[in-house]
Structures are given as structure tokens and as C-alpha cells.
Amino acid sequence: MNEHTPSPGSVRRVACIGAGVIGGGWVAHFLARGYRVTAWDPAPEFEAKLRRLVDAAWPALTELGLAEGASRDNLVIASTLAEAVADAEFVQESAPEDLALKRDLLARIDAATPPGVVISSSTSGYGMTEMQVDCPTPQRLVVGHPFNPPYLIPLVEVVGGERTEPWAVRWASEFFEVAGKSVITMDREVPGFIANRLQEAIWREALHMVANGEATVEQIDASITEGPGLRWPLLGPCLTFHLAGGDGGMAHMLDHFGPSLKSPWTRLEAPELTTELRDAMVQGCERAADGRSIAELVADRDRAVIAVMRAVDEVRKGAK
Known part of the structure; x- marks a missing residue:
């Protein structure tokens, strides 16, 4: 400067x-x-x-x-x-x-x-x-x-x-x-940056499913717009899974569902769930929650999802 x-x-x-x-x-x-x-x-x-x-x-x-x-x-x-x-x-x-x-x-x-x-x-x-x-x-x-x-x-x-x-x-x-x-x-250069990396993972998996006849484009898009996409505007994928662990949060979610990371659900190879990775995810969710409890996060998420659903519905009605 x-x-x-x-x-x-x-x-x-x-x-x-x-x-x-x-x-x-x-x-x-x-x-x-x-x-x-x-x-x-x-x-x-x-x-x-x-x-x-x-x-x-x-x-x-x-x-x-x-x-x-x-x-x-x-x-x-x-x-x-x-x-x-x-x-x-x-x-x-x-x-x-x-x-x-x-x-x-x-x-x-x-x-x-x-x-x-x-x-x-x-x-x-x-x-x-x-x-x-x-x-x-x-x-x-x-x-x-x-x-x-x-x-x-x-x-x-x-x-x-x-x-x-x-x-x-x-x-x-x-x-x-x-x-x-x-x-x-960003703290460092990452090929594809952050959001593109995540977006690309979904896109690559979508292409696999279409190519293998496992799902149609319409089904794939609906699976996001009517499913996890409604949760992501407020919390994002990490805090969404934090809530999936119930009162135990991310720690319980990883301990309970961690083995499924190796299940053949995706063509992307999952990382090894080391103690360091588990702790980093748990601590990251705690920081992102910023003192809000699971119940408070659930309430915030639900209000946001309802608001998004109503807004999208209004846009859809206006397009007819």
C-alpha cells in the first residue's frame, strides 16, 4: 500500500x-x-x-x-x-x-x-x-x-x-x-476456490447418475430444490449436519455416521476420518454456531426454510 x-x-x-x-x-x-x-x-x-x-x-x-x-x-x-x-x-x-x-x-x-x-x-x-x-x-x-x-x-x-x-x-x-x-x-489458494469445489462435487455426481441411468436431470434438480437446498441458505452443509447429530451435534453425527463415509454412495473418494479431521469439524461447527444451541439453530433454520419456501412459491405462481 x-x-x-x-x-x-x-x-x-x-x-x-x-x-x-x-x-x-x-x-x-x-x-x-x-x-x-x-x-x-x-x-x-x-x-x-x-x-x-x-x-x-x-x-x-x-x-x-x-x-x-x-x-x-x-x-x-x-x-x-x-x-x-x-x-x-x-x-x-x-x-x-x-x-x-x-x-x-x-x-x-x-x-x-x-x-x-x-x-x-x-x-x-x-x-x-x-x-x-x-x-x-x-x-x-x-x-x-x-x-x-x-x-x-x-x-x-x-x-x-x-x-x-x-x-x-x-x-x-x-x-x-x-x-x-x-x-x-481465503487463507490460501485452493484450486477451484471453495464454493466451486463444493458445487463441482455435486455436479460431477449428477453427471455420473445421468450417465448411468440412475436419475434424470429433473429428479436431480428436484432433489436439491425440494430437499437440502432449502436448508442451505441459512446454515450451509456443515451446520446442517451439525443438526443431524441432534443434541450431540457434529460430534455425535460423525461418531454415528462416520463409517458411512466409506459407503459406495458417491464416486468421490472420502477422506480418512482421522481424529484431527473429526475435531476440526466439531470445533468448526461450534465456531459457526457462535453460541447458539441446537434448539436455537433448529428454530432459525425452520423460520428460514419457511420464508424461502413461501418466496419461491410466490415466484412460481407469478410465472404461470
């Missing part, structure tokens, strides 16, 4: 490099949060597609609540990459998942962006360590991995590379929080 680095809360000018589905979603999100957004994409006539995406997202963003000063008129289209980042106070890159392209683009962004300004990549598959190799000032580059659509799904996973300095990760996490995102600041 240097004297040119703005505080996360003072940022008003954001540059979005790459304006496809993800980049355009970022543009819509930042506009809705009241930022002035400059966008650039090498694709010819990208502006029309980008403005259509923003217009399509705007009703949902309006329903969620626009920040003071939010306006689609705050979108500026740049004719060059250098122009896009010239006065940026934060940069979000969202180019296609091509490592050579990412390396070259991030190096060019880094060279053109004012000193001290944090540069974030929307990559969903590459680690920053392998992308920042050609950057002149790699210490300010981080991954800010969103979920599609970025204007609606709040999650963003933040992690640096081997040459990223800790201040940049802290700064990016704080900025994304100020910008209305739900942030997971």
Missing part, C-alpha cells in the same frame, strides 16, 4: 475490464451501489450487449434497493484499456478463462493502472500465483471470484497469490464488503 491507495470506503471510480456475462454483471452491481463505472472489452460493439445486460438486471437491483446516487448514466464506455483504468480506484478483470490471455491482460492492466490501486480478477479456475507472473507490480493483484450473476448473488471469494502482499487482500475484502458483497477471505 502506498500514498496513492484510496481507503476502501472512499472509492467512487471502478474499472471493469471484460464485459461479458460476468463482467457485465459486475458493471450492473457497481452501478447499483452508486459507483461510476468505466468498462472496456476488446469485442466489437460490446457496448450494446453490456447496456442490454445492465437494463435487464436493473429491475432486480431496484427491487433489492439502489444505493444513493445509483444510476445507469454512471456507466462510461472506454475505447482502450488504458483509458478505462486511467483514473480507476479499483479494477475488476473478467476475461475468459484462458491462462495465457489472463497473464497478458493482467500484465497490461497492471502497467496502465495508477500506482497503489488494487486489481482483482474474476477467475473461477486459476490461482493468482499462476496469473501474476508477468505483472510489474504483482503485490497488488488478488482474485475476487464472484458467483453468477454478480449483481444478484452476494458471494465473492478473495485470495492473493504468492507475490500478493497481505495488505492487498485485506483491502480488497474490505472494499467488496463496502460494495455490498458477502466476502470469504
Whole structure:
């Protein structure tokens, strides 16, 4: 960090490099949060597609609540990459998942962006360590991995590379929080990040079942939307299994059901349930519960599930 680095809360000018589905979603999100957004994409006539995406997202963003000063008129289209980042106070890159392209683009962004300004990549598959190799000032580059659509799904996973300095990760996490995102600041680089790894496990298993004629696409989707998906919005998979252990919580669940981890229910090889892993899971659930009892968690979960069910039902009725 240097004297040119703005505080996360003072940022008003954001540059979005790459304006496809993800980049355009970022543009819509930042506009809705009241930022002035400059966008650039090498694709010819990208502006029309980008403005259509923003217009399509705007009703949902309006329903969620626009920040003071939010306006689609705050979108500026740049004719060059250098122009896009010239006065940026934060940069979000969202180019296609091509490592050579990412390396070259991030190096060019880094060279053109004012000193001290944090540069974030929307990559969903590459680690920053392998992308920042050609950057002149790699210490300010981080991954800010969103979920599609970025204007609606709040999650963003933040992690640096081997040459990223800790201040940049802290700064990016704080900025994304100020910008209305739900942030997971990762402790280390993990291939595929956290949510994608979990999502990929379900996806891989779904493909196995379809390929083997064990379940249809409709059955698989219904198994999530009508089953565990209703529990996950509030508690997630770990605390959900914590409740499965009753008053004994995760400790009882693992002691009772631990052997079934080796049952042939999945094509993913289960890890060895060591004492260390068991203790880490139990302690992690205790931290996540944050003092709430099993009964309190059950009550919270049930209220959330009912609210989700009612909301989804209203949307379904409106679609008929």
C-alpha cells in the first residue's frame, strides 16, 4: 500500500475490464451501489450487449434497493484499456478463462493502472500465483471470484497469490464488503476456490447418475430444490449436519455416521476420518454456531426454510 491507495470506503471510480456475462454483471452491481463505472472489452460493439445486460438486471437491483446516487448514466464506455483504468480506484478483470490471455491482460492492466490501486480478477479456475507472473507490480493483484450473476448473488471469494502482499487482500475484502458483497477471505489458494469445489462435487455426481441411468436431470434438480437446498441458505452443509447429530451435534453425527463415509454412495473418494479431521469439524461447527444451541439453530433454520419456501412459491405462481 502506498500514498496513492484510496481507503476502501472512499472509492467512487471502478474499472471493469471484460464485459461479458460476468463482467457485465459486475458493471450492473457497481452501478447499483452508486459507483461510476468505466468498462472496456476488446469485442466489437460490446457496448450494446453490456447496456442490454445492465437494463435487464436493473429491475432486480431496484427491487433489492439502489444505493444513493445509483444510476445507469454512471456507466462510461472506454475505447482502450488504458483509458478505462486511467483514473480507476479499483479494477475488476473478467476475461475468459484462458491462462495465457489472463497473464497478458493482467500484465497490461497492471502497467496502465495508477500506482497503489488494487486489481482483482474474476477467475473461477486459476490461482493468482499462476496469473501474476508477468505483472510489474504483482503485490497488488488478488482474485475476487464472484458467483453468477454478480449483481444478484452476494458471494465473492478473495485470495492473493504468492507475490500478493497481505495488505492487498485485506483491502480488497474490505472494499467488496463496502460494495455490498458477502466476502470469504481465503487463507490460501485452493484450486477451484471453495464454493466451486463444493458445487463441482455435486455436479460431477449428477453427471455420473445421468450417465448411468440412475436419475434424470429433473429428479436431480428436484432433489436439491425440494430437499437440502432449502436448508442451505441459512446454515450451509456443515451446520446442517451439525443438526443431524441432534443434541450431540457434529460430534455425535460423525461418531454415528462416520463409517458411512466409506459407503459406495458417491464416486468421490472420502477422506480418512482421522481424529484431527473429526475435531476440526466439531470445533468448526461450534465456531459457526457462535453460541447458539441446537434448539436455537433448529428454530432459525425452520423460520428460514419457511420464508424461502413461501418466496419461491410466490415466484412460481407469478410465472404461470
